[in-house]
Amino acid sequence: MLIAIDDPSHPEHEFALEMKHQIYGEEGVDPAKFDPRDVDDFLQWLDGRGVAGAPGDAVPGPLSDMLRYVAGPAARPLHALVQQARLAEAPLVDADVATVMVSPLSWLLDLVGDEGIKLTGAGYVPPAQVKAVMEVLGPQRRTSTARCSPAWGGRPPTEAR
Numbered sequence: 001m002l003i004a005i006d007d008p009s010h011p012e013h014e015f016a017l018e019m020k021h022q023i024y025g026e027e028g029v030d031p032a033k034f035d036p037r038d039v040d041d042f043l044q045w046l047d048g049r050g051v052a053g054a055p056g057d058a059v060p061g062p063l064s065d066m067l068r069y070v071a072g073p074a075a076r077p078l079h080a081l082v083q084q085a086r087l088a089e090a091p092l093v094d095a096d097v098a099t100v101m102v103s104p105l106s107w108l109l110d111l112v113g114d115e116g117i118k119l120t121g122a123g124y125v126p127p128a129q130v131k132a133v134m135e136v137l138g139p140q141r142r143t144s145t146a147r148c149s150p151a152w153g154g155r156p157p158t159e160a161r
Helices: 002-006 013-024 036-046 061-068 072-084 095-112 127-137
Strands: none
Touching (some): 036 072, 095 127
């Protein structure tokens, strides 16, 4: 990869540069900005001791795998956020909170039912059901033609008008 980065005529030059920029940013690596704490944090993760290196700071597998590959200026704040998340502790969610959290999904499952939703002749979800879903689950609890897909020219399909 280093050869491809240094040789503009190399067939993988553009790809190698893109990968370098994704990993190290547009500026690349600046030796003057070297922070030995970043290396220490990375080595702690490789050693399996977690962000702080203390027992019980273990991070679930996929998240741990991802954190091993985070480099550059984002590494330290991301590791700190994961540590602050206290992933080793059980979440405190009582039955009432859990009920509120899953109620939108329960509502949607009830709407769909065992038979599903019968689509219109053009293959769309019926407008009345789209409106109901947007009112209950939509980010602003309302429908808006201004937020419709540009493929529709900013307007809902004919069936919804």
